[in-house]
Amino acid sequence: MMIENRGALYQSRRGVGGASCQDWKPPRQRGPRSCTRQGSGAPAPGSGATIFALSSGQGRCGIAVIRTSGPSSGHALRSLTAPRDLPPARSACLRLLSHPRSGEPLDHALVLWFPGPQSFTGEDCAEFHVHGGPAVVSGVLQALGSVPGLRPAEAGEFTRRAFAHGKLSLTEVEGLADLIHAETEAQRRQALRQLDGELGHLCHGWAKTLTKALAHVEAYIDFGEDDNLEEGVLEQADSQVRELELALSAHLRDARRGQRLRSGAHVVVAGPPNAGKSSLVNLLSRKPVSIVSPEPGTTRDVLETPVDLAGFPALLSDTAGLREGVGPVEQEGVRRARERLEQADLILAVLDASDLASPSSCNFLDTVVVRPGAGSPRENSQRLLLVLNKSDLLPRGGPDPRPDLPPHLLLSCLTGEGLNGLLEALRKELAEVCGDPSTGPPLLTRVRHQHHLQGCLDALGHYKQTKDLALAAEALRLARGHLGRITGGGGTEEVLDIIFRDFCVGK
Numbered sequence: 001m002m003i004e005n006r007g008a009l010y011q012s013r014r015g016v017g018g019a020s021c022q023d024w025k026p027p028r029q030r031g032p033r034s035c036t037r038q039g040s041g042a043p044a045p046g047s048g049a050t051i052f053a054l055s056s057g058q059g060r061c062g063i064a065v066i067r068t069s070g071p072s073s074g075h076a077l078r079s080l081t082a083p084r085d086l087p088p089a090r091s092a093c094l095r096l097l098s099h100p101r102s103g104e105p106l107d108h109a110l111v112l113w114f115p116g117p118q119s120f121t122g123e124d125c126a127e128f129h130v131h132g133g134p135a136v137v138s139g140v141l142q143a144l145g146s147v148p149g150l151r152p153a154e155a156g157e158f159t160r161r162a163f164a165h166g167k168l169s170l171t172e173v174e175g176l177a178d179l180i181h182a183e184t185e186a187q188r189r190q191a192l193r194q195l196d197g198e199l200g201h202l203c204h205g206w207a208k209t210l211t212k213a214l215a216h217v218e219a220y221i222d223f224g225e226d227d228n229l230e231e232g233v234l235e236q237a238d239s240q241v242r243e244l245e246l247a248l249s250a251h252l253r254d255a256r257r258g259q260r261l262r263s264g265a266h267v268v269v270a271g272p273p274n275a276g277k278s279s280l281v282n283l284l285s286r287k288p289v290s291i292v293s294p295e296p297g298t299t300r301d302v303l304e305t306p307v308d309l310a311g312f313p314a315l316l317s318d319t320a321g322l323r324e325g326v327g328p329v330e331q332e333g334v335r336r337a338r339e340r341l342e343q344a345d346l347i348l349a350v351l352d353a354s355d356l357a358s359p360s361s362c363n364f365l366d367t368v369v370v371r372p373g374a375g376s377p378r379e380n381s382q383r384l385l386l387v388l389n390k391s392d393l394l395p396r397g398g399p400d401p402r403p404d405l406p407p408h409l410l411l412s413c414l415t416g417e418g419l420n421g422l423l424e425a426l427r428k429e430l431a432e433v434c435g436d437p438s439t440g441p442p443l444l445t446r447v448r449h450q451h452h453l454q455g456c457l458d459a460l461g462h463y464k465q466t467k468d469l470a471l472a473a474e475a476l477r478l479a480r481g482h483l484g485r486i487t488g489g490g491g492t493e494e495v496l497d498i499i500f501r502d503f504c505v506g507k
């Protein structure tokens, strides 16, 4: 905030010097309002009914878990089980399940009773751990459907109820969705950290700082002329805002990383023809994605495959060998390869170690890899790993084929020698590209987080620019509102619908 005109502004608010703040109302609440989890406030759509669903995966399996949530859960449990009394809370008990109408036995199952609010959803919940045969599962689901007040759950409805009852914040809900969809180790770690509330805690910490700054500004508005007001309250608010701006900007710069961790980094394999690019793609993806042949120019299109690369999710692209003076089809392949290179987060540059002096190798080194001393590092945040393939063709134990090259790895796709080293290098590179979920601050994994962080920063920008104390306080409130919305405060129904759509029925 520009504080040089403070005195005049303070006067203007008191109606002495101007009308700019005539409509301003005294702050209703000056004490710290922490942004603790309170639930969404709104009841989950359709809450009141008791819902049930199969919560474990579909298909034949050893054990299947069916659960209910809602006020009739206890009644449902009693209706299906013999003996009919409720088991002790949160203890597994073996019960005979039978159909409440026909009395037909359905299964011997472990049942659990979770009286609300100490349950996943915060409501009364019951779980039936039945044998996983399709007929058992459908029999128990039908039996539950025959209990009055029960209906099948919709996708994500259990989690939506947990959110509505303040059991999970929105970032934790997202963490849970990510955990269910996690396919790689890094994704699992990241999702678990988010589910554990790390991102939420970070936002709460930021919101607390804003609450303090706001309290200082409001105190000045109310008591600016009083002698007993601590010296420099506005300066304190300004320095709190400055620190926060730095922290938020740093996180925003890293936002792409978290998103890559959720959706996969773009790893593009490129190089001159016949270097072994397709062989490497097949080796890394452990399946025959691309045709491999001794004929240069075999790959002409971009071939994509999602892979787990050293624990990180990646979209691996095989591309046409880069060379000039070829027919129109291959030329188009080369154009597509170059286009894909532009979009890469990480380039796996492959050269034939036994053919480094060829014109296509030299050209690739000059144009894509950039030799040491030849120019600037890569412009954007794009990273590159240089791989010299076909090391088996080099004399055993011989000298490095080109010591003047940038740092590189020797590999043989044929024998697999050097693969572990490459995977380790990939792990390090991808930890840079996607962020390392084992260490460091929690990542912003969604555009939604990025949007609100940017909104918060914009509001702080207004705070700094305005000379009007009332507007400055309003900007701080706006900034805090953005942080609150990351964890779910005041979330609109549409946002909630989008987030809960990621869930399956039974979660």
Ligand SMILES: Nc1nc2c(ncn2[C@@H]2O[C@H](COP(=O)(O)OP(=O)(O)OP(=O)(O)O)[C@@H](O)[C@H]2O)c(=O)[nH]1
Pocket: 272, 273, 274, 275, 276, 277, 278, 279, 280, 291, 292, 293, 294, 295, 296, 297, 298, 299, 300, 319, 320, 321, 389, 390, 391, 392, 393, 411, 412, 413, 414, 415
């Ligand atoms: N000796 C040896 N041969 C290899 C190795 N890797 C690949 N090759 C052979 O090199 C030839 C070209 O391999 P590809 O994987 O098709 O090469 P590419 O770079 O995809 O080729 P284009 O698609 O034509 O650009 C094939 O005959 C492979 O068997 C290796 O590590 N050692």
Ligand SMILES: [Mg+2]
Pocket: 277, 278, 279, 290, 291, 292, 298, 299, 318, 319
């Ligand atoms: Mg190929």
